Amino acid sequence: MSADVTQLASRIRLLLMDVDGVLTDGKLYNVPGPDGKMAETKGFDSQDGIGLQWLARVGIATGLISGRVSPATVERAAQCKFKYVYQGHTEKIPILEEILADAKLASEEVAYIGDDFTDVVVMRRVGLAIATANARPEMLPIAHYITQAPGGRGAVREVVELLLKAQGKWDGILRHYEICLEK
Secondary structure, three states: OOHHHHHHHHOOOEEEEOOOOOOOOOOOEEEEOOOOOEEEEOOOOHHHHHHHHHHHHHOOEEEEEEOOOOHHHHHHHHHOOOOEEEEOOOOOHHHHHHHHHHHOOOHHHEEEEEOOHHHHHHHOOOOEEEEOOOOOHHHHHHOOEEOOOOOOOOHHHHHHHHHHHHOOOHHHHHHHOOOOOOO
C-alpha cells in the first residue's frame, strides 16, 4: 500500500459503496417466493459483513448507493449496521450531496467503492476512490486504490482493513479477538 493511499485512508470517517459488483459478485438470483412469484436475491460475503460491523464499532459510518432496489440489500445493510441506505438511484451525485450534508463531513473524509460507470461520478468527488478487482477497466485510472479481491469475495473486507490499519485501529480489533501479534 502506498504512502499516499495510507494518508488518504487515515482521514476517512465514512465509507460508501455500490452494491452489485461490490458487496456482491454482481450476480442476481431469481427464486420462487412463498406466493409462487419470482423474487430476486443476492449473495453476500460473510467476512465483508463482520468487517463492516467493526467500522461501526470504531465510529466509521457506512452507507450504500445502489441503482437497484432489493429487499436482500435492505436486510444486509441492517445486519452490517449501515447508516445510509439509498436504493433505486443511478444518478448518485444528489445522494452523495445529501449524505455529506447529513453527516456534516467534507468530501475528503469519505471513501467510495465502485465497480461500474455509474460509480465514477462519486469516485471523482471523494477523498479515497476505490475500484474492486472486477471493476470496469475504464475505472482503474480514476481509483486511488484497486482491491486485490473482487466484489462479493472480500473486496469490502480488504478496504475495511486498509482503513483500520491506516487509522491505527487494526491492532485493537486483533486484541479484541485475542490475536497476539508478538511472537
